[in-house]
Amino acid sequence: MAEPSVELREVSKRHGDTLAVDRLSLTIRRGEFFSILGPSGSGKTTTLRMLAGFESPDAGDILIDGRSVRGVPPNRRPVNLVFQTYALFPHLTVAGNIAFGLEMRRVPRADIAARVQEALDMVRLQGKQDRLPAQLSGGEQQRVALARALVNRPAVLLLDEPLGALDQQLRADMQVELKTIQERVGLTFICVTHHQEEALTMSDRVAVMQQGRLLQVGSPRDIYEAPQSAFVAGFIGISNSLAGRIETVNGARCTVRAADLPSGFSVVARCPVGAGVGAQATVVLRPERIHLSADVQLNGYDNVLPARVSKAIYNGSETQYVLALSDRLSWQVRVPNIGNGQQRFQPGTPVFLRWHADEAVVLSE
Amino acid sequence: MVRRTPWLLSASVANLCFLYAPILVLILFSFNASRLSAAWQGFTLEWYRLLAEDEALRLSVWNSLLVALVSTLVATGLGVCAAIGLERHPFRGQKVVESAMLLPLVIPEIMMGVSLMLFFLLVKLPLSLITVTIGHAAFNLPIVLVIVRARLRKLDPSLEEAARDLGATPWQAFSRVTLPLLVPAMWGSVLLAFTISLDDFIVTFFTAGPGSTTLPLYVYSMVKSGVTPVINALSAILVVVSMTLIGASLALQRR
CATH class of the missing domain: 3.40.50.300 (P-loop containing nucleotide triphosphate hydrolases)
Incomplete structure (x- = not known):
């Protein structure tokens, strides 16, 4: 230094x-x-x-x-x-x-x-x-x-x-x-x-x-x-967050369950150091790290959550989606414009969010 | 686009006539050959020539200029300091001090004249050009204060900080940055204060002693023995000088 x-x-x-x-x-x-x-x-x-x-x-x-x-x-x-x-x-x-x-x-x-x-x-x-x-x-x-x-x-x-x-x-x-x-x-x-x-x-x-x-x-x-x-x-930039509790710990991974999620769903993420089962945890996820799909399959991702498109804002280099995961939880997703053939989602249509467990940060209070 | 109505135009003309017709008549009649100044009897410069020969008048002009110059310098020096103190260094009881300093702008001038005279008698300072100068500095101080402070308030306070940051001592920051930026406002207030001092009658009347007759006092004494065209000539000169100075003052304040 x-x-x-x-x-x-x-x-x-x-x-x-x-x-x-x-x-x-x-x-x-x-x-x-x-x-x-x-x-x-x-x-x-x-x-x-x-x-x-x-x-x-x-x-x-x-x-x-x-x-x-x-x-x-x-x-x-x-x-x-x-x-x-x-x-x-x-x-x-x-x-x-x-x-x-x-x-x-x-x-x-x-x-x-x-x-x-x-x-x-x-x-x-x-x-x-x-x-x-x-x-x-x-x-x-x-x-x-x-x-x-x-x-x-x-x-x-x-x-x-x-x-x-x-x-x-x-x-x-x-x-x-x-x-x-x-x-x-x-x-x-x-x-x-x-x-x-x-x-x-x-x-x-x-x-x-x-x-x-x-x-x-x-x-x-x-x-x-x-x-x-x-x-x-x-x-620092827009981020999506989800407050919940650690439900299970499996090595370096944990599952977080939150009241705001649709029933039956939980999130797999890296386990914060020193956090055990039952600890409070907030999952933070950048809007550009989420992949949108009409398909419910995991396809190699660790997480999938259902949502409904409430807004789609096209601004040239990317499209910003505002997605309602439940009545109380709304996330933003940014999809870069990669040209023709890209799937677009209209407001009101159902969609699935997928991401790798390592893309999210888990903050444990 | 503003439409010019005949009504607006005539109102403006009436206004200007109301303000300037008497002054124009005065200037016009200072060139009138008639001694009775009631009717026009041809052009003459006689009254101006008589003015130039008047020894007592010349002395009073000299007195007026001296009083105006010294009182303006004193008022400017004190006024600039007061403006900086009030604007840049807030202190307890500032509002009281501020109002007290601006009071001469609103109290009747005759009260100011009488109180100054009583004060000078009290401290046993003989009435003279010195007392007149002090009196003029007193009523000019708030004028300088108001003008310079308005300018100071418009200056970005970080200018002085920038100077300090670049290695200037507090005094260098003031003299190299703040002061040059105050100069137009200072010239504006100097010209205004000078003009007001030059024209002042009331305060001068109460604070002047033997041998300290200023121009307005001299004019007053001339009028007492009847209005002659010489007074018209003198007034015409005063009007032109005052208006020039005020015009210059306004132009400098706008910069």
Whole structure:
């Protein structure tokens, strides 16, 4: 493991009556693209502001490059922040904005010009250096904000909802570009976002926070495929869940019976570690892991459940089905568009859901 | 598309006449050759020439400019500080302080004049150009405060944070980012305060002492000995200067 770039040790922060950040401990490696993902009020922005130095922790300590930054003001921290609103200085040109940090740090004038040019090249804004921020598009402003921070070569680059203000297409392009830039400069990037796709696409590791607490840290694959709690499973993409009780355990497999299932049916899944017969269990299953068929046969799958199509939404690359398994249980299934000959199901028709036991995650409370 | 009705047009014209006809008549008659200013008797610049020769008038103009300049600078300095304090650093009892600072905008000017005079007598400060300047700074302060604060409220607070993040000390963040962005609003309030000070009569009347006659006080003393066309000429100049300054102030505030 590479040496840590940023370490948070039992950091807490109170805002009035609410505990914005609750004993948060995190270790972020050097050169890593790390995302903190969570809904609003999860404490992710407070965490970022504590890293930048705009707020100080009530308890705990923050180390950057092995040194505590307790009491160090924002202007003397080796970090730079890309603001959600970009916060470009409206009275300075693009070059003036980018040069600001270098001027504050008394970099020689000749070096400033060269480094500003280098930063402009990196974000592909050559020739725009004399424009004012108001004369740029949203995407260009975003790049200026990025260049203005990167030009200082900080130990850590902080990004606050970096793509939040961009439209869908631009957002997708910038996700790839941000990741490319990060790999090229090799700096530690810490990105705060509520957008799960953004976090999964760009990050080496993701931390999921809720109500000030850290729920899970892991690679995007871990977070998506092995969520450790129902919240993480639900927050990272759509997931179908089923709450029930473990009925039998057979080696690594178990069967889960739930009141919401049609009578006579149960679900076969991997047995959670340490869970025995009678334990509460929640089965979580991604919508794209379910195969739909008009056929009741297992055909090599471990599970089959009957349902009725209540909605079919065609959106080009895939069809989203909303399926009623019983009066109380509704699941979503996504079927990729693989072209002609694919079987489609109309609303109101009966259908069978099939999946392998290993595709589902079982959370045991 | 808005249809222009004749009714709307005539209402607008009537409004403009109501506001500006007296001023136009005044300017027109400042070029009237008749001493009695009742009827038009031909064009002359005589009254302007008489104005230029009036030594006491020149002194009063000088006094007015000096008072306006110094009181505006004082009010701007204090007003900008107050605006930043109120907008960026909330404190207990802020509402009370805020209302107290804006009070001069609403209390009758004559009360302000009388109370300032009594205050100066109380602290034994002889009435002079200094007391006039202090009085003017007092009523200009809330004007600067209101204008600068409105601008400050529109600025993104993360601009200063961005400057801090990029290595600026609190003072550098203010002087390199916030202050340049406040400059248009400051110029707007400077011009407005300067104009109001230049035109003020009531507060000046109560706070002026011997040898501190300002232009409006001088005009008043001239009127007491009968309205002559010289007054028309002087008023015409004042109107043009005031309107120019106010126009510039509005243009700067809109930026």
